[in-house]
Amino acid sequence: MPTRHLKAKDESERSSLEVGTPLTARVLLAAPPLRREFFNRDAVTVGRELLGKLLIRRDGRRLLAGRIVEDEAYLGALDPAAHAYSGRTLRNAVLFGPAGHAYVYFIYGNYYCTNVTCMPEGDAGCVLLRAIEPVLGLDAMIQARGLESSSQTGISQIRLISSGPGRMSEALGITRARDNGKDLTERRSDLWIAADGYRPERVIETPRIGITKAVQEPWRFVIAGNRFVSGKRGS
DNA sequence: GAGGAGATCGTCT
DNA sequence: GACGATCTCCTCT
Numbered sequence: 001m002p003t004r005h006l007k008a009k010d011e012s013e014r015s016s017l018e019v020g021t022p023l024t025a026r027v028l029l030a031a032p033p034l035r036r037e038f039f040n041r042d043a044v045t046v047g048r049e050l051l052g053k054l055l056i057r058r059d060g061r062r063l064l065a066g067r068i069v070e071d072e073a074y075l076g077a078l079d080p081a082a083h084a085y086s087g088r089t090l091r092n093a094v095l096f097g098p099a100g101h102a103y104v105y106f107i108y109g110n111y112y113c114t115n116v117t118c119m120p121e122g123d124a125g126c127v128l129l130r131a132i133e134p135v136l137g138l139d140a141m142i143q144a145r146g147l148e149s150s151s152q153t154g155i156s157q158i159r160l161i162s163s164g165p166g167r168m169s170e171a172l173g174i175t176r177a178r179d180n181g182k183d184l185t186e187r188r189s190d191l192w193i194a195a196d197g198y199r200p201e202r203v204i205e206t207p208r209i210g211i212t213k214a215v216q217e218p219w220r221f222v223i224a225g226n227r228f229v230s231g232k233r234g235s
Numbered sequence: 236g237a238g239g240a241g242a243t244c245g246t247c248t
Numbered sequence: 249g250a251c252g253a254t255c256t257c258c259t260c261t
Contacts, residue, residue, distance in 0.1 A: 083253080106246085109242070109244035164254070
């Protein structure tokens with residue numbers, strides 16, 4: 001994969017790249033994984049409450065983690081924009097299974113998008129994870145994205161690491177072959193979601209983006225002011 | 236900085 | 249054969 005060149009930056013700028021509040025592996029491993037009951041609710045509630053939670057990837061002996069700053073709810077059979085709307089297929093079968101599992105699909109010939117199943121089994125609701133704010137493993141994420149090292153990554157470009165569902169999945173090495181159907185409530189898995197007690201100050205609800213059906217529904221949730229939120233000017 | 240076009244391939248009909 | 253819950257690059261202002 002060719003290296004994508006980002007703007008150079010100086011040392012003073014680099015220190016500010018330690019985005020949000022960087023966490024240690026010890027802190028991440030102490031954070032309890034979200035329980036099945038958390039996901040066994042409607043997708044809108046889960047989407048709103050997932051903001052601020054930690055998405056953690058174990059990659060060999062390494063941990064990568066980011067705080068969820070943007071997501072979207074999809075309501076299954078009730079939602080024309082949802083993959084489950086047209087019924088069960090081989091691709092979306094995970095959506096019809098138990099809550100708290102990863103639904104990963106391939107899109108536009110290049111990218112993977114990562115969802116968490118929710119609602120009681122059979123209802124096929126899910127939450128699309130759209131962006132995280134890196135809290136551990138920043139350099140590994142930059143490498144996974146094919147960007148230059150953090151010593152050369154500009155502050156104005158740092159959001160390119162994990163802002164957007166395709167970028168976020170690539171940064172954490174999430175693929176359909178590796179992660180589709182994985183239980184995200186289980187720390188013994190190599191991908192899970194945990195809570196460390198952080199609560200976002202302000203959450204904004206907006207219409208979902210990148211879809212052509214049910215575009216008016218305000219089921220996209222973002223942490224207000226967070227620089228890793230995708231879209232134009234993070235809106 | 237903003238907007239548009241093209242790339243790319245799995246999935247579904 | 250058509251479409252798509254995206255991203256990057258290029259052009260214009």
